[in-house]
Amino acid sequence: MMVPLADLLLSPDDMTAVDRDAAASSIDSYGLMERAGQAVAASALRHFPGALRFVVLCGPGNNGGDGYVTARALQQSGASVKLFHLGESMRLKGDAARAFADCPVKGEAIAQYVPRAGDVVIDAIFGAGLSRPVPAEVEAVIVRVGEADIPVIAIDLPSGLDGASGQILGAAFRAKRTVTFMARKPGHILLPGRDLCGELEVFDIGIPARIVRAHADNLIGENTxxxxxxxxxxxxxxxxxxxxxxxxxxxxxxxxxxxxxxxxxxxxxxxxxxxxxxxxxxxxxxxxxxxxxxxxxxxxxxxxxxxxxxxxxxxxxxxxxxxxxxxxxxxxxxxxxxxxxxxxxxxxxxxxxxxxxxxxxxxxxxxxxxxxxxxxxxxxxxxxxxxxxxxxxxxxxxxxxxxxxxxxxxxxxxxxxxxxxxxxxxxxxxxxxxxxxxxxxxxxxxxxxxxxxxxxxxxxxxxxxxxxxxxxxxxxxxxxxxxxxxxxxxx
The missing domain is CATH 3.40.1190.20 (Ribokinase)
Structure with missing residues (x-):
């Protein structure tokens, strides 16, 4: 029996290879980012209809690009949106730069974010690709959000978690929900990652199954x-x-x-x-x-x-x-x-x-x-x-x-x-x-x-x-x- 895509486990490196091969197959990579961001926005609106403000925290890579798409989609839906970014947005490259250019929500430096009642945070800082401890300014935001008990929706993986091991790299968000794409990573089910992800959604953004399966480690999976x-x-x-x-x-x-x-x-x-x-x-x-x-x-x-x-x-x-x-x-x-x-x-x-x-x-x-x-x-x-x-x-x-x-x-x-x-x-x-x-x-x-x-x-x-x-x-x-x-x- 073939394992469903949502039940596969791909390491962050595997998923990077999937993205690379998808682009090499002439699949519109920005279209994939668009679908990812739209999926996150839909999840946010569905699960947090009472939010007074969605706060999108964007990082310097493609995870941040997903966040810019999410911010645009949320604003187009009529929600109140505030955006904060890590680093200089003008240094973004590729699809992330395009997503930033298409986003009408103007951002501020991430250190400026002060949580307030009614916020829901969209974590689009690092995702699953982080391999070193989070910077001090991100750790400070993680601490403030945790102390204020603000709900967090993580894109791909709560920032601060190692996608391969589920271990915390300095500090990590505790998400209420995590939206990932095509397949899970080991960090979604190894502890403490499993606890910090909250409810996990796996969304198919349209990468062909043959490409995903080609890079999946078929020797590793969840015990079912x-x-x-x-x-x-x-x-x-x-x-x-x-x-x-x-x-x-x-x-x-x-x-x-x-x-x-x-x-x-x-x-x-x-x-x-x-x-x-x-x-x-x-x-x-x-x-x-x-x-x-x-x-x-x-x-x-x-x-x-x-x-x-x-x-x-x-x-x-x-x-x-x-x-x-x-x-x-x-x-x-x-x-x-x-x-x-x-x-x-x-x-x-x-x-x-x-x-x-x-x-x-x-x-x-x-x-x-x-x-x-x-x-x-x-x-x-x-x-x-x-x-x-x-x-x-x-x-x-x-x-x-x-x-x-x-x-x-x-x-x-x-x-x-x-x-x-x-x-x-x-x-x-x-x-x-x-x-x-x-x-x-x-x-x-x-x-x-x-x-x-x-x-x-x-x-x-x-x-x-x-x-x-x-x-x-x-x-x-x-x-x-x-x-x-x-x-x-x-x-």
Whole structure:
């Protein structure tokens, strides 16, 4: 299925290439700017009909050109319009200069803008192409607008945001709405960009789809069922529990068993046919007293684990939730190198001193390893990648996946899921109340439950993150990990 244009993600550099190729194809570039500015004006009038004054802030490039068109269109509609510009307008070039010449609204220096009640700001200063901190005079305006709580409509991207990473470059507007054109940028859905964009509109200004698709990175997108649903096995009429696979979750000691039980239950609810908790002997009684549909098996050390692995039906394992960090965790992981493994929490931390030891064990053959690090754990396994300020979160996750030959879930409110082949998905459906103790244990269980049914590692990871977010939405504010498990639904 072809991804709709509005669902593609183009970096700012990609979009610059699209604009260049559109112009080379004899498409009227000023006509594109005209349609962009008219779309912004229409959005402003539609969503802010009570505005007493539209204040258009124009920058020195084509984003500013869009702003000049917007100001003209708003004035022609009968709205009250005030215009402020950054730098000398006479230095504008190309389409932006033409838009300035066609604009009947006379402007003032941007530093002169003083917000007042009833204003709606149209931010046409920088858009998505900014790569350095905003100038001091722009930062001052951003601060004044924020303090006055003036609504902002951003053209393309709130000024001050990096379109590739969603990171703030010194200061950035917090927009109520953002109007972008043809396709979204990663900065629209990576945090904090996603929050600062407000409601996002993607408007088709008429660039041919073939040109946009030619420059889109088809390996990157938003995490939605369209991206992975075809690879998630569905139960047929003849299915039975053994066809749906056997998932094993390792438990910690008697004082740390709850995390494994939550992972195990999440795996069962995600569709695993059978789920067993592998428990140290001293925790058997504690686990047995809290299990019903989940089975229990004693595993004391590496030798007992390897003996149990003679049963080839044990296909997928989860290690980390409540297990404890240390050499025992490392030994267990390496014993599972020919199986599918979701490595979480303590399991990840156990390899912080020798991460290559883990990567080498899973280096051959299809991807069998899923790693679920949060920010701190990511830095322990991939310290050089984590420290590279030139990389955004997607770049970091992709580099880590390639190094580890693993599917990476780089966790956070904007979790990024990456595969060794360069595919990456940004998740955007997770509600903020998922940030609670035990939430990650549930995620590991969902991913493991999907893998044990035969889903490939990357697709299981992406589907697991999305289903985890959906469960959080259903459970609602104030959820506990137990509530979250109860809200897990299979596809």
């Amino acid at each position: 069922p369209m991206q992975w649903q075809a690879k998630i096995p569905s139960a047929g009429a003849d299915t039975h529990k053994y066809k749906r696979g056997h998932l094993v979750v390792f438990s910690g000691g008697p004082n740390a068993t709850g995390a494994a039980r939550m992972s195990a239950m999440a795996g069962l609810k995600a569709g695993a046919g059978l789920v067993t908790i592998a428990s140290p002997p001293e925790a058997m009684a504690v686990n047995a007293g809290s299990l019903t549909a989940i089975m229990l098996h004693a595993v004391d050390d590496e030798a007992s684990l390897r003996a149990w692995l003679a049963d080839q039906r044990l296909s997928t394992f989860i290690l980390g939730p409540g297990f404890g960090a240390g050499e025992k965790a490392c030994q267990f992981c390496l014993a599972l190198a020919d199986r599918h493994l979701v490595l979480d929490a303590d399991g990840i931390t156990s390899f912080r001193d020798e991460p290559q030891r883990l990567f080498d064990a899973f280096a051959a053959g299809p991807t069998r390893l899923v790693l679920t690090p949060h920010e701190g754990e990511f830095g322990r396994l991939f310290p050089d990648i984590a420290a590279d300020a030139s990389l955004n979160k997607v770049d970091k996750a992709r580099a880590a996946a390639a190094r580890a030959h693993a599917a990476i879930i780089y966790k956070g409110a904007d979790s990024v899921i990456a595969a060794p082949d360069g595919r990456a998905l940004i998740n955007a459906n997770a509600p903020p109340w998922l940030a609670t103790a035990g939430s990650g244990d549930v995620l590991a269980g969902i991913v493991g439950g999907l893998m044990t049914q035969g889903a490939p590692a990357f697709e299981a990871a992406a589907a697991g993150v999305w289903l985890h977010g959906l469960a959080g939405q259903h459970a609602g504010k104030g959820l506990t990990a137990e509530d979250l498990v109860a809200s897990v639904k299979p596809l």
